[in-house]
Amino acid sequence: MKTWKIGLVGTGYWSSKHLMAWARIPNVQVVALANRSRAKMLQKAEEFGIPPERCYESLQELLDGCEVDIIDIVTGPETHLDFVKQAAAAGKHILCQKPFAPSLEQAQEMVEVCRAEGVRLMVTENWRWLSRFQTVKALLEGGRLGKISAVRYIHTDYYTPRMAPEVELPQPFFREMPQLLFYEMGVHWYDTWRFLFGTPRRLYAETASVSPYVVGEDSGIIVLGHDDFYGFMDMSWATRQKLDYPLGDTVGPVHLEQLVIDGSEGTVKMYTDGRITFIDRNGVSEETVLEDGPLDHEESHFRLASHCIHCLNSGEPFQTSGEDNLITLRMAFGTYESAFKHAPISL
Incomplete structure (x- = not known):
């Protein structure tokens, strides 16, 4: 079974629930973090056993400096389009926080970018x-x-x-x-x-x-x-x-x-x-x-992250794919x- 390496961007209020969920799933490892505030990121890195040298101050630095398979975006919707474009261009699958986008046009663009790059896109709808x-x-x-x-x-x-x-x-x-x-x-x-x-x-x-x-x-x-x-x-x-x-x-x-x-x-x-x-x-x-x-909430994120990995392993569609979330938006x-x-x- 493939081991999935996760890079998480955004170490704010809700990121701990993502990190706790990934830590419970077999053959999954969060290997890197990215966040604008380094102090906040290093606190989270210490809590979850991520080396400080795997902490980056931008997503692009993470993509350039560390080998990952999935980018977990846990930032505000105004950042999603840029981050999705960067991750997709690097060939990474993406889990993107809700709300997915500040407009339908941006949401549609993210779906199309991921389709063109051949990467999978899922929205973090844990409810x-x-x-x-x-x-x-x-x-x-x-x-x-x-x-x-x-x-x-x-x-x-x-x-x-x-x-x-x-x-x-x-x-x-x-x-x-x-x-x-x-x-x-x-x-x-x-x-x-x-x-x-x-x-x-x-x-x-x-x-x-x-x-x-x-x-x-x-x-x-x-x-x-x-x-x-x-x-x-x-x-x-x-x-x-x-x-x-x-x-x-x-x-x-x-x-x-x-x-x-x-x-x-x-x-x-x-x-x-x-x-x-x-x-x-x-x-x-x-x-x-x-x-x-x-x-x-912790269990819901564990079930959501487990679903994400299951679908990546099996090829099955995500329940909350980017395309599906266009209807929700x-x-x-x-x-x-x-x-x-x-x-x-x-x-």
């Missing part, structure tokens, strides 16, 4: 790999619900206190993003929706900026129309609807999600604590399918288009 959504997927594939009639997906969080200027955020750029909730987090939600239910035909959005500390939207409701059922997403970082943690807690974000799927044979409910139940078609009994479905950017026009859009 679908969380235990709770893997459990829901298994229920749907098992046919237990019968024919789906409606889906209700709700995300409630009071993130506003953590956005205050005096609070140190892991991602302070959130405050200045002109497109916030449905770009930064929405790509996760839309990708997971498509994973569970397929791509809808229509989308209608209403969004709002509630917090005085953010430029972009932090609340919104999205109606999604499929051929034979409908659904909605009611998503907010600015609601006190349900608080399961101390008000004003700055350690976060805390994700409080609910999902209800109605079908001809019963209903699946995901509660805010991650518990998943199945209610029979008569509404008489409620069976617990998953007792605790935490937001197990179309939904994210379509949210703003619909909200601006006050009209539905076709997908």
Whole structure:
């Protein structure tokens, strides 16, 4: 079995989850890091046993100085096009952080560059790999619900206190993003929706900026129309609807999600604590399918990275290839288009 050598670019807030995931996979080794801030990079290198001489201050230096097979890009979307071009030109396969790109045009260009260079491109969409959504997927594939009639997906969080200027955020750029909730987090939600239910035909959005500390939207409701059922997403970082943690807690974000799927044979409910139940078609009994479905980010990244390596070994397509993510991005950017026009859009 081939040993896959990884070069990771971007050693910021979320990179540890990538590095922990790669470390658990047989025949995979992170051999080099690249980051603009050398001090931060050396801290991460020491933590994960990477020699300081394999730490580079640019991706191009890493590509020139170290033999790798895969580049794992864990940086902001504004850097992705340049990094993907460099990695693809060097013949490296690529795992690219979400959001994939700041525009559909850049996303399409990255897909075309990788196709032309003959390298594989996968987007880091880990939400679908969380235990709770893997459990829901298994229920749907098992046919237990019968024919789906409606889906209700709700995300409630009071993130506003953590956005205050005096609070140190892991991602302070959130405050200045002109497109916030449905770009930064929405790509996760839309990708997971498509994973569970397929791509809808229509989308209608209403969004709002509630917090005085953010430029972009932090609340919104999205109606999604499929051929034979409908659904909605009611998503907010600015609601006190349900608080399961101390008000004003700055350690976060805390994700409080609910999902209800109605079908001809019963209903699946995901509660805010991650518990998943199945209610029979008569509404008489409620069976617990998953007792605790935490937001197990570390495990989700391990499953995602394992999928990446499996597909590279087998030649199978990635679930979240760059090409597939074009559809997810179309939904994210379509949210703003619909909200601006006050009209539905076709997908």
